[in-house]
Amino acid sequence: MIPIKPVSTIAPSRTTFAAHDREDGPAQAALAFLKPGSLSLSSLPPLSLYVHFPWCVKKCPYCDFNSHEVKDGFPEELYLAALRSDLEMALPLIWGRKINTIFIGGGTPSLLSAAGLDRLLSDVRTLLPLDTEAEITLEANPGTFEAEKFKAYRASGINRLSIGIQSFNSTHLQALGRIHDGDQAQRAVEIAQTHFDNFNLDLMYALPGQSLAQAREDLERAMAYAPPHLSLYHLTLEPNTLFAKYPPQVPDDDASAEMQDMIAEATAAAGYGHYEVSAYAKAGRQSRHNMNYWQFGDYLGIGAGAHSKLSFPHRIVRQMRYKHPQTYLDQVQAGRPVQEEAEITRSELGFEFMLNALRLTDGFAPNLFAERTGMPLNAIQEILNLVENRGLLFRDHQVIRPTVLGSRFLNDLQEMFLT
Template structure:
């Protein structure tokens, strides 16, 4: 974390009196330090859009404009540099879409550009998402040689019937082969699984987990299938397990993972000791992140304000605008009234909650700014707190949306 002075980044240094006045202005924050900074890189193309997916992904038709896109990413990063001067990058996440469609040479170029423009922490966690249908052993060895040190593999299921229902491009044999390649080339990797799938039984969900555990992954992400708006599944809903059945699946998953030595540290995340996802932890602890690429989002802190940005969403528009030096489609300052909710929206996802002083450190507001909401959450039995820590109870974790909404600004 970087100590900072109470000076706006886009104004001249004030006099001593000006500094005092800046602290007293009601619209300004007073951040004592800047939070850790991460980099997110979005690769927007995939082989086929899954019917449940609401991410900014686009089916590839013909040859990908990889060289032009990489050029746009570099231009995007160069344009963002004045906002993050002197700040070190602690984690990188390359997501999508399907980043593993990128050629080995393309990934190497991307990592070279990042290293030439940004100071990376010596122990930076660098994660890349990968689809089992795109696994080639030699290419993934090249990814590792280019600097990728953590892989996140989108398995979703090892059951061929469920993979077909989810519209995945890989089958169960390719899923197993992908995990073998990941485990052979990376010391640190994550497997994504989903449950409450169309027609899935409790035993089938348990079998998916048992198969995943047989590979001894350092990290597992377990997601409940949700029918998101503007997806094929929302338009043509499949028959999925009811609430009682899906809750039973979740209970069994948690019990089996606990027995296998995995800590349930976030709503959907389980890890062996020392293998928590540092990039995602930075999000959940309201750290900063610079997002580059089509549709990528950023959250950047300055001494007296916090800014959110969004890049142009369509790949063609993004490339055109980024190469012109204007990749940002939207930019706005997070208001004081929204900060409490935004912080709690993230931090309450963590099973252990957060240290009390982290709230002031990341928002620039005193913890007393949300006292009334904390009291209400505690009264409902959804929150525990003392002078050192605030964390959700088991009830709060189970009904997380209700807990988070308590902190929504009126």
């Protein structure tokens, strides 16, 4: 049998995953019958735009995102010009398709000036057809909050903020290497409330030295502001981070599980629906951008290190831009911002789809698989039977979703779809 570990041992990620190679006997055997060949998508999925801003004030010791410390400022004008050029070069791949959501992430994109952000959104509107009700999210960190700047952000078209609070406890924030303290975290939420009716608060738990009572206090303080959306992440020590090299003392698995149980009870009591591994929302306030990821929709990523997943009638491709900011600027100027591009093969699609869709608590409609992959669901029938027989998956004619056991051991359930 494939060894099973609780999902709590691996932190939920804010990004989508790419398929990777792994030797896994049962999963390989179950999908060995897949035959190569072109796909057949009856329609293209919804399309989102992701814009990456690669700079931050300070690199956090737990962060494995493509972010680089600001040293003597950053080239705002050059980077904005590069983003426009990058987008212009990508237009033939998405010609005529409407953008449903935009997410500006980082790094710390709230380091952008009000004029800079206005220029970025103006360029996007000039080049792309936007849905009239497009969700436009900006990631922001408390150490960058200025009331007038965020008022200007709202006027430019940002209609949702995602605020990296992480904790309201100054001691824990210091242990995480954050540049803000508890008072600044509180002030950031107050500014967000003043100018935005739709915002998300990011919190982390299982922090170095954190007790169950402290985790509960953080959550209660966050919910006291009545945010429409909460993202609650288990701290993990990711490879190639400072925390991986010098691991701090963090709560053990039992303590972490108690925190997860507390979060489930407290959020439900406060009216938050747990709709994805790490996401909780009031009714109708789910993140539309992230839902597009989890439902295997398309996204164009521009900016240093940004990833794209784009569908065509008979193929699906992934792209990655050059990661280092200066390299990205140079390559855009040379007319080749894409460092890597690869077609997702038929044998990878089952895993790619399930890696995303199984994160949704309520699962997905069976016909979504064919709509988004161009393959019939019976292409993965054997592995579906296998995981269903192990009690990890529930399915009928209306829905496919993880069971309670499957949600607890989600990482292993997803990996069973590897080829």
